[in-house]
Amino acid sequence: ENVPEIELNNGVRIPQFGFGVFQIPPEGTAEAVRTALEAGYRHLDTAQLYGNEQGVGDGIRQSGLPREELFVTTKLANDAQGHDNAINALEGSLQRLGLEQVDLYLIHWPLPSQDKYVRTWTGFEELLRAGKTRAIGVSNFQIAHLERLAGETGTVPAVNQIELHPALQQTELRAYHRTHGIATEAWSPLAQGELLTDPVLTDLAGKHGRTAAQVVLRWHIQLGNIVFPKSKTPDRIRENIDVFDFALSDDDLAAIGKLDAGHRTGFDPDTFGG
Numbered sequence: 001e002n003v004p005e006i007e008l009n010n011g012v013r014i015p016q017f018g019f020g021v022f023q024i025p026p027e028g029t030a031e032a033v034r035t036a037l038e039a040g041y042r043h044l045d046t047a048q049l050y051g052n053e054q055g056v057g058d059g060i061r062q063s064g065l066p067r068e069e070l071f072v073t074t075k076l077a078n079d080a081q082g083h084d085n086a087i088n089a090l091e092g093s094l095q096r097l098g099l100e101q102v103d104l105y106l107i108h109w110p111l112p113s114q115d116k117y118v119r120t121w122t123g124f125e126e127l128l129r130a131g132k133t134r135a136i137g138v139s140n141f142q143i144a145h146l147e148r149l150a151g152e153t154g155t156v157p158a159v160n161q162i163e164l165h166p167a168l169q170q171t172e173l174r175a176y177h178r179t180h181g182i183a184t185e186a187w188s189p190l191a192q193g194e195l196l197t198d199p200v201l202t203d204l205a206g207k208h209g210r211t212a213a214q215v216v217l218r219w220h221i222q223l224g225n226i227v228f229p230k231s232k233t234p235d236r237i238r239e240n241i242d243v244f245d246f247a248l249s250d251d252d253l254a255a256i257g258k259l260d261a262g263h264r265t266g267f268d269p270d271t272f273g274g
């Protein structure tokens with residue numbers, strides 16, 4: 001497939017389109033990953049909390065693809081924040097994945113009430129220096145959390161992975177990322193399927209001879225977001241990555257722009273975690 005790559009702030013390149021495995025049961029993960037890799041996906045997004053890192057590793061090995069052609073992200077579990085814990089937790093991930101190194105390691109949630117993410121980040125900086133991961137980043141960080149990292153540590157996160165879809169367009173955070181060299185990763189890019197009957201999207205789908213899911217994913221790509229939609233259904237896995245041979249017009253993009261409602265499907269990062 002013709003998936004573009006985005007250069008992160010430390011020079012590492014990430015495929016802009018990948019496969020997310022949140023809520024795929026451990027026993028079905030290897031097969032889903034294999035299907036995605038056969039369909040041309042080369043970027044996999046998992047997490048310690050998803051409980052399926054071993055299935056991701058099995059799927060990679062079953063595919064027979066060389067390790068260097070793949071980009072693998074995992075995320076630190078919320079109960080393992082802290083400098084030493086963050087380091088030990090990545091060792092566990094590498095064992096479950098059967099890999100010597102991941103491509104990207106993320107702090108999953110800032111958990112501001114625990115106030116451990118700055119110490120955690122210093123552990124991430126060590127892991128980067130040790131080559132256990134090729135890049136480090138964060139997830140669900142608000143501007144205030146990014147500002148604290150910038151003030152108290154020396155490494156700008158390569159990415160911030162945030163909830164982002166037409167109903168939650170995150171204009172302010174995206175602008176902050178742009179001016180600070182942080183790539184935007186969009187989680188729940190399809191709002192978990194909630195939006196796909198919206199008439200604006202179904203009309204655009206009709207106009208382009210595509211599905212509403214493809215229109216939304218194409219919107220993300222043209223905005224510059226990194227996306228990794230999740231599906232267990234082989235036809236949808238193939239449908240989702242098939243968005244690199246059509247383009248939305250400026251008017252199409254503006255119509256989707258009007259769907260922004262500040263609507264979260266997931267937790268609020270400022271309050272999640274107590």
Ligand code: NAD
Nearest residue numbers: 020021022045139187188189190191192193213229230236
């Ligand atoms: P998503 O927006 O990718 O939606 C997935 C759901 O949409 C599927 O379960 C299915 O019901 C539907 N769907 C998928 N393809 C479709 C298609 N072609 N047509 C119709 N319906 C379709 O939601 P997600 O799984 O929450 O997010 C994607 C990935 O983002 C996750 O797998 C995970 O890797 C990541 N994520 C990260 C966080 C975080 O806190 N960092 C939180 C949630 C998700």
